[in-house]
Each structure stands twice: as C-alpha cells, then as structure tokens.
Amino acid sequence: MTAPAPEEPGPAVPYGTPDAPRIAVRGEAHLEVDPEIARIGITVTARGRDRRSALDDLNRRNATVIDLLTSYGPAVEHLETGALSLTPELIRHGRGERVRTYHGTVHLTAELCDFTALGELTTRLADLDLTRVDGPWWALRTDSPAHRQARRQAVHEAVQRAREYAEALGTTLAALVEIADIGAESAPSLPPAPGAMRSRAAGYGAPGGPPDEPAPLDLRPQRQHVSAQLNARFTMKPPKL
Incomplete structure (x- = not known):
C-alpha cells in the first residue's frame, strides 16, 4: 500500500487571516538638506557680416568662457558643450533675398561643487560680451546620502506605525510581509522640461564696460x-478582542 502524497501548500492569500491578521501601513520621510552641486547654463553669442567672421568670433568667445571656467580648477566639477548653431539672417533685396548677417550661438553647462566660487564665476561670465548666464539650479547628487537617510526614516516610520496599531489591539507584530516604494509598480512620471526650472541669474554683458571686474553676486x-x-505590510499575533 503506497503512502498518500503530501499535500502541496496552497497559494499565499493577499489578505490576513484570523490566525495571522495583516496590517498595511504607509511610511514617509521628508528632509530638508543643503545642496551639493549647482549647475549654470552659459550661452555664448557672436555675429558677423560673413560666415567666417561670425564663426571666428564665436570660437574666440567660446574659448574665453572655457578658459575662465577651467581656471577655477576642482570648483568646476563638470563642463560640457551643448548645441551649436550658426544661422544667416536674411533680408529682402529687390525680388530676392540676401544675407544681412550671421548669428552664432554655443551653449555650455557647468556643474560646481564649491559654492564660494559660484558668485564670482557667474558675475565674471555675465560680464563678458554677448554672454548669457542662466541658473543656478541647486541639486543633490544621485548617490547623495540624503536619499538613503530618507528611505531609512520612511522604513522606521512604517515599522513604528504598524507597532502602534498592533499595540492598540493589545498584541505585537509577527513578521514583515511586503515593503514597496510608492508607485514602484506603476509607470514612472516624466521629469519636468528643462525650461520649467530655468531662472535667469545674469544677462548679457555690456560691451565696452569698465576694465575692472564687478563685485561677485x-x-x-x-x-x-x-x-x-513606501507601503509596508505586516502580520501580527492574533489579538484577544
């Protein structure tokens, strides 16, 4: 006579049972910390009556900006060049059109970690001819310890909240069932458009200004x-109601 096959365990139920009541709570943490980096956008502009002179002028101004940024050494943590454009401006000439002048622009982005140099650098950049400065945009690094600290505090709050519910019923927690970030199973939201966060820190430098440098911003x-x-779910020991 063969022994009966052992019963397979049934699937886990998505709800509590009288022997293992379930508690679902939310944990939150909100911190306010100092920024770690600051980003500025620089737009260099040039114009000329012919394409070559406009391009040469743009190249010279761009080199001046890069030399100024790199002169600050480790304070400028990252520097990159974005879009470059050289566009002819047309005017009507008789029945046709002709090029009146050429406009050139180049966009750069600098990331600084030394805020003591930020005010002086942005002022010196804005004092350059036909140079625009946008920003600063303050931020934390993606691996900032502040993010880890917030997650830990959210977990601790969830555990504390679940314990308080259990204590209100005269019992204690038994086990952790699940923990998940809010929205972890839904589609991520799109980041805001770059223009939505843009703020003007300085405008165009006035050509022919005084040789002495302006006071730092x-x-x-x-x-x-x-x-x-986060959402967290726990089981607790059956309370005596």
Whole structure:
C-alpha cells in the first residue's frame, strides 16, 4: 500500500487571516538638506557680416568662457558643450533675398561643487560680451546620502506605525510581509522640461564696460527637499478582542 502524497501548500492569500491578521501601513520621510552641486547654463553669442567672421568670433568667445571656467580648477566639477548653431539672417533685396548677417550661438553647462566660487564665476561670465548666464539650479547628487537617510526614516516610520496599531489591539507584530516604494509598480512620471526650472541669474554683458571686474553676486544656496514614501505590510499575533 503506497503512502498518500503530501499535500502541496496552497497559494499565499493577499489578505490576513484570523490566525495571522495583516496590517498595511504607509511610511514617509521628508528632509530638508543643503545642496551639493549647482549647475549654470552659459550661452555664448557672436555675429558677423560673413560666415567666417561670425564663426571666428564665436570660437574666440567660446574659448574665453572655457578658459575662465577651467581656471577655477576642482570648483568646476563638470563642463560640457551643448548645441551649436550658426544661422544667416536674411533680408529682402529687390525680388530676392540676401544675407544681412550671421548669428552664432554655443551653449555650455557647468556643474560646481564649491559654492564660494559660484558668485564670482557667474558675475565674471555675465560680464563678458554677448554672454548669457542662466541658473543656478541647486541639486543633490544621485548617490547623495540624503536619499538613503530618507528611505531609512520612511522604513522606521512604517515599522513604528504598524507597532502602534498592533499595540492598540493589545498584541505585537509577527513578521514583515511586503515593503514597496510608492508607485514602484506603476509607470514612472516624466521629469519636468528643462525650461520649467530655468531662472535667469545674469544677462548679457555690456560691451565696452569698465576694465575692472564687478563685485561677485551674493548667491544663497537653496535648501533641497528629499522625500521617501513606501507601503509596508505586516502580520501580527492574533489579538484577544
């Protein structure tokens, strides 16, 4: 006579049972910390009556900006060049058109980690001819410890909240069933468009200005808000109701 096959365990139920009541809670953490980096956008402009003179002027101004940025050494943590354009401006000439002048632009982005140099650098950049400065945009690094701290605090809050519910029923927690970021199973939201966060820090430098450099701008770092949210589910020992 063969022994009966052992019963296979049934699937886990998505809800609690009288022997293992379930608690679902939300954990949140909100921190306010100092920024770690600041980004500025630089737009260099040039114009000339012919294509070559406009391009040469743009190249010279771009080199001046890069030399100024690199002179700050480690304070400028990252520097990259974005879009470059050289566009003819047309005017009507009789029945046709002819080129009146050429406009050239080049966009650069600089990332600074030394805020003591930021005010002086942005002022010197804005004082250059036909140079525009946008920003600064304050931010944290993607691997900033602040993100880890917020996640840990959110977990601790979830555990504390679940314990308080269990204590209100005269019992204690038994086990952790699940923990998940809010929205972890849904489609990620799109980041805001770059133009939505743009703020003008300085405008075009006035050509023919005084040879002495202007006083540095007093730029105050903007505190950064870091948050973490999660859902957590626990089982608890059956309470005596």
